[in-house]
Amino acid sequence: MFQEIFYEDYQVGDSRTTLGRTITEADIVLHAGQTGDFFPHHMDAQWCETQDFGQRIVHGTLTFSVGVGLTAVVVNPQGMSYGYDRLRFIKPVFIGDTLHTVVTISEKKDHKKRDNVGIVTEHLDVQNQHGETVLVCDHLLIVNKKATDNG
Template sequence: MEKKQFFEDYRIGHIRHSPARTITETDIVVHAGHTGDFSPHHMDAEYAKHTPFERRIAHGTMVFAFGIGLAAQSANNPGAFSSGYDRIRFVRPVFIGDTLKSRITIGDLKTMADNPDFGEVIEQIDVVNQKNETVLTASHVLMVERR
């Protein structure tokens, strides 16, 4: 089990990095099956040749899911509970063969007047590709136990 981190242990500006994951055609096909999103710009190589990207692109929702999964691999705090994600943006397309990592920066710390046992930690999650280009960005809101 990971060491418990309390709200008071977090520092604005602290950055951690996740492991990497390479996107495969199987990832896209499985995600389409899970979601029912069989749009041709994800699934049809011939159709995709005539789009601005000239090839199939990964689902934004898949990139989001992989990005937050990678972020979770870099920290498992038993004293933190996710409250959700805000301001999710798909910044650049992701293609088969791209390798993604998540960069997680502590952006803000807020006390909770209505719940003094917890503080709110805002993590900025930036999913980057192998060129270190941001492909997705989101804010993750965590409730973290206080000492």
């Protein structure tokens, strides 16, 4: 779905919550194959039983990918991703956990070099099925400003 949202349309404090997605063992295996991260923390169930968490932990990069991916429900031709700041893994994620993301517009500012765009910061709070935060980060968007006619 396409929806044009300009810089001026974003309001600090606005928030939305995504749908959920349950993490499966297949997700972990596929992610390990794609990234080459076969650490035993993710792949060796028997070894993990002897560790603090007692079970395999989902890759942080997989948690990030799913948490961000859940937010991508609308294509905005007026904006594009500029990157992510302040990424932190707060709690471990396990097979069977269902994640959703709370997206809150936390900041808007003018671009330092381009008058026709602004930077919108979306704070992402990825939570598990218990409402516990497992990951946080700030997603920076470069968004077109509405054209103005200065005569």
